[in-house]
Amino acid sequence: MIFPSTAHGSSSVGTRDASRDLFPCIECLRRRRCVSDNLTRGGVPIEFFHISVLLRPHKSPPHEPHPQEATMAEAVVLLDVWVSPFGQRCRIALAEKGVAYEYKEEDLSNKSPMLLQANPVHKKIPVLIHDGKPVCESLVIVQYIDEVWSDGAPILPADPYARAQARFWGDFVDKKIYECGTRLWKLKGEALQEAKKEFIEILKVLEAELGDRKYFGGDAFGYVDIALVPFFAWFYTYETCGGFSVEAEAPKLVAWGKRCMERESVSQTLYDPLKVYEFVGFLKKKYGVE
Amino acid sequence: MAEAEQVKVLRFWASPWSFRVELALKLKGVPHEKVEEDLANKSPLLLASNPIHKKIPVLLHNGKAIPESLIILEYIDETWTDNPILPKAPHERGMARFWSRFIDDKCVGACWMSCWTEGETQQMFMEQARACLRILDDELGGRRFFGGESIGLVDISASFFALWLGVLQEVAGISLINGDEFPNLCRWIEGFVASDVVTECLPPRDKLLAVFQSKKQAILATKSMVY
Numbered sequence: 188m189i190f191p192s193t194a195h196g197s198s199s200v201g202t203r204d205a206s207r208d209l210f211p212c213i214e215c216l217r218r219r220r221c222v223s224d225n226l227t228r229g230g231v232p233i234e235f236f237h238i239s240v241l242l243r244p245h246k247s248p249p250h251e252p253h254p255q256e257a258t259m260a261e262a263v264v265l266l267d268v269w270v271s272p273f274g275q276r277c278r279i280a281l282a283e284k285g286v287a288y289e290y291k292e293e294d295l296s297n298k299s300p301m302l303l304q305a306n307p308v309h310k311k312i313p314v315l316i317h318d319g320k321p322v323c324e325s326l327v328i329v330q331y332i333d334e335v336w337s338d339g340a341p342i343l344p345a346d347p348y349a350r351a352q353a354r355f356w357g358d359f360v361d362k363k364i365y366e367c368g369t370r371l372w373k374l375k376g377e378a379l380q381e382a383k384k385e386f387i388e389i390l391k392v393l394e395a396e397l398g399d400r401k402y403f404g405g406d407a408f409g410y411v412d413i414a415l416v417p418f419f420a421w422f423y424t425y426e427t428c429g430g431f432s433v434e435a436e437a438p439k440l441v442a443w444g445k446r447c448m449e450r451e452s453v454s455q456t457l458y459d460p461l462k463v464y465e466f467v468g469f470l471k472k473k474y475g476v477e
Numbered sequence: 478m479a480e481a482e483q484v485k486v487l488r489f490w491a492s493p494w495s496f497r498v499e500l501a502l503k504l505k506g507v508p509h510e511k512v513e514e515d516l517a518n519k520s521p522l523l524l525a526s527n528p529i530h531k532k533i534p535v536l537l538h539n540g541k542a543i544p545e546s547l548i549i550l551e552y553i554d555e556t557w558t559d560n561p562i563l564p565k566a567p568h569e570r571g572m573a574r575f576w577s578r579f580i581d582d583k584c585v586g587a588c589w590m591s592c593w594t595e596g597e598t599q600q601m602f603m604e605q606a607r608a609c610l611r612i613l614d615d616e617l618g619g620r621r622f623f624g625g626e627s628i629g630l631v632d633i634s635a636s637f638f639a640l641w642l643g644v645l646q647e648v649a650g651i652s653l654i655n656g657d658e659f660p661n662l663c664r665w666i667e668g669f670v671a672s673d674v675v676t677e678c679l680p681p682r683d684k685l686l687a688v689f690q691s692k693k694q695a696i697l698a699t700k701s702m703v704y
Binding site for chain 2: 324327331334335347351354359392
């Protein structure tokens with residue numbers, strides 16, 4: 188099985204023994220159970236992420252520390268899964284702050300003892316481990332990064348009201364995008380039309396909030412941008428499955444996404460939308476959604 | 478300061494979420510006006526202040542509107558810095574935020590649905606609720622409050638368990654929170670409701686019981702939290 192190269196063009200293509208990778212995953216699916224007791228994220232069973240192991244690009248991790256950064260990098264570890272938009276938020280925040288860290292790809296069909304110990308409540312990625320202490324939940328991690336590495340450009344603004352507004356929109360993205368987007372690729376017929384209507388409404392609300400600003404943070408790339416931008420790579424999947432055009436419904440949002448992609452922290456983190464679509468296509472086959 | 482600050486809370490007396498906001502303001506000694514909302518007939522002020530979700534609570538501070546209780550709590554802590562409700566150290570702040578979200582995203586919903594479902598569905602929700610309560614009980618351990626020696630963000634977030642859960646399980650005729658299974662939580666509840674500041678803000682239990690009894694059929698039909 189050939190694995191895709193990354194969005195930013197480095198051609199790390201490799202092969203994997205398909206049968207060795209497929210077997211444990213199909214077994215999990217057949218049992219329809221998972222380590223975290225059928226917990227879901229936004230209605231999607233956690234098995235979803237088991238499949239990510241099969242389509243994981245065979246390449247070096249998103250950030251390889253230089254030898255002289257090694258000691259500092261060891262103090263910061265990110266447990267993550269390549270395709271996770273929640274993990275990507277953390278990667279972008281760390282990159283924006285110039286923080287060296289060690290990236291550990293998790294196999295969610297076989298969670299590491301480190302992950303189970305670091306996040307015993309949810310057993311989910313992403314988890315940031317800093318000097319041995321874990322921080323869980325992507326937007327909690329982003330705020331943590333902002334508070335610890337306060338020398339770098341701020342992610343949240345200084346003013347309490349502006350911070351509250353940023354948290355509000357981060358929370359809005361959290362509650363709405365992933366759950367509704369998942370329904371776009373999982374459902375058919377009337378339920379799909381319902382999801383499409385809702386998703387377009389969500390896009391329009393976000394577009395209205397963005398207005399003519401460069402970023403949600405104003406002139407500065409910030410918290411809301413970080414919360415939302417990983418889903419930019421999922422827009423192609425959502426619009427193709429849903430039968431609409433994100434650009435037609437929310438042109439300013441698409442222009443914003445392209446501006447964000449000019450930032451290295453974003454372009455080095457997000458994968459090609461076609462890779463995300465391929466990943467979801469694989470999921471659809473596995474779930475018998477066609 | 479030249480002008481008096483104008484602090485208003487758009488609230489509903491029976492809501493655990495508007496209670497959170499009022500408790501935080503009380504802990505900080507911030508004078509404020511309570512504006513009672515009729516949730517069946519939401520005011521233009523509420524709809525204008527929270528156009529996205531159209532829900533209470535909303536904090537209005539000198540005309541600026543802040544919705545969503547956990548976001549309001551952080552705003553209160555950052556604006557009125559005496560008697561902090563969040564810890565200073567970033568890791569502890571991260572943990573406080575994590576537990577508050579856990580309470581909101583998992584615990585409250587499971588407890589709520591346990592009360593208003595039946596049969597196997599109810600059993601499933603009750604199992605989930607117990608698992609959540611167990612996790613919270615373990616996390617609290619022997620501490621007086623989740624915040625340590627004083628009431629903090631997580632305690633304020635957990636106030637649903639201090640009064641509302643007991644009322645709801647009585648209305649629904651089930652038992653979720655009990656001293657045998659959750660000794661730490663029950664001890665916390667006793668200490669929390671005995672605190673002067675909390676007592677001043679809590680709605681009367683008998684009034685709460687009456688309102689949930691009266692809304693029982695509507696809630697059973699819709700499962701919605703009528704806030």
